[in-house]
Amino acid sequence: MIIAIKKFGTTLVSRPSGKEAWLAFQPILKDVSDTEEVVVDFSDVLVLAPSWADEFLTPLRSRFNDKVKLINTDNASVKATLAIL
Amino acid sequence: MPNSLVSIGNTAKQLGVSIDTLRRWDTANRLPSIRSGSGGHRFYRQEDIDLFLRNESALAKQWAMASTGVPPSNDVYCQTRDVFQARLESLQHTLQGKVPESAVSLLSAVAGEIGNNSFDHNLGNWPDVTGIYFSYDLRNRNIVLADRGQGILTTLKRVRPELTTAGEALKVAFTETISGRLPEARGNGLKFVRSVIIENPFTLMFQSGDARLFLKENDKDIVVTQVEEYIRGCMAVIGFEN
Numbered sequence: 001m002i003i004a005i006k007k008f009g010t011t012l013v014s015r016p017s018g019k020e021a022w023l024a025f026q027p028i029l030k031d032v033s034d035t036e037e038v039v040v041d042f043s044d045v046l047v048l049a050p051s052w053a054d055e056f057l058t059p060l061r062s063r064f065n066d067k068v069k070l071i072n073t074d075n076a077s078v079k080a081t082l083a084i085l
Numbered sequence: 086m087p088n089s090l091v092s093i094g095n096t097a098k099q100l101g102v103s104i105d106t107l108r109r110w111d112t113a114n115r116l117p118s119i120r121s122g123s124g125g126h127r128f129y130r131q132e133d134i135d136l137f138l139r140n141e142s143a144l145a146k147q148w149a150m151a152s153t154g155v156p157p158s159n160d161v162y163c164q165t166r167d168v169f170q171a172r173l174e175s176l177q178h179t180l181q182g183k184v185p186e187s188a189v190s191l192l193s194a195v196a197g198e199i200g201n202n203s204f205d206h207n208l209g210n211w212p213d214v215t216g217i218y219f220s221y222d223l224r225n226r227n228i229v230l231a232d233r234g235q236g237i238l239t240t241l242k243r244v245r246p247e248l249t250t251a252g253e254a255l256k257v258a259f260t261e262t263i264s265g266r267l268p269e270a271r272g273n274g275l276k277f278v279r280s281v282i283i284e285n286p287f288t289l290m291f292q293s294g295d296a297r298l299f300l301k302e303n304d305k306d307i308v309v310t311q312v313e314e315y316i317r318g319c320m321a322v323i324g325f326e327n
Contacts (some may be wrong), residue, residue: 011170013193013194013197014201014204015201017170046193047173047193048194049194049198049274050198050274051201051202077191080191080284084280
């Protein structure tokens with residue numbers, strides 16, 4: 001499956017909004033098998049900070065491990081956040 | 086001309102710049118004038134001059150250091166995260182075209198991280214004024230954030246009881262992955278701030294309690310100095326180049 005991060009917003013900085021995104025996405029994720037590839041698409045995201053990413057990407061990675069693939073990570077803040085997460 | 090308008094000569098004097106500079110700033114929309122009279126002479130509103138002269142970091146420091154807490158003026162006050170989020174997006178729009186796209190993105194992420202940290206660590210526990218002071222000053226090229234929260238030492242002491250000074254706490258906050266919100270496993274926000282500042286043409290002044298640090302591009306170490314001015318909460322000034 002593909003998760004378009006921009007659908008959660010384009011300025012993603014706070015923990016509460018990251019946590020809300022994760023919770024809101026659960027009904028969709030529950031139907032994804034643990035062996036399916038999960039592609040996370042960062043296109044059109046303008047600002048990403050570690051607080052938001054930690055609430056969404058960290059649990060996503062703990063559930064799907066190496067099945068998580070990150071694409072379109074060229075934005076400077078996306079790169080910097082992924083480097084520290 | 087209405088009484089409230091100031092001539093270009095007087096404006097130049099107040100701002101300490103030449104009339105030619107004011108004409109350039111007008112063309113560049115940095116300090117727009119009001120055209121008045123048949124000759125189309127430039128005039129300026131005194132309130133625009135005052136706003137231009139205002140030193141954002143001095144105002145924020147004054148607010149953060151005041152012994153009695155009162156909410157700051159509406160244009161810089163973010164009582165909740167929602168207000169902060171909206172103003173952060175407005176900062177992005179303001180910076181667009183004035184600094185490279187990557188800088189807009191990184192500066193917003195750094196400001197977002199610092200501002201949200203204030204909310205994360207003081208939610209339900211603000212000693213007096215709820216929320217943060219957030220402003221930016223394109224003339225001096227800086228972004229200012231301040232809170233009247235509990236400060237880094239009080240926050241980190243909950244998980245590191247051995248910490249005794251604001252200086253030690255500030256160093257830990259910028260160098261170790263540690264969360265003041267035990268049992269939650271998190272706490273790399275200020276490490277992110279540090280890595281972005283030292284890898285870009287940015288600067289950061291960060292103070293909490295009587296401890297202050299200053300970071301700039303290519304800095305390897307965290308040097309914390311003890312200062313006389315005391316800020317119970319936190320204050321940050323992020324600087325950026327053209």
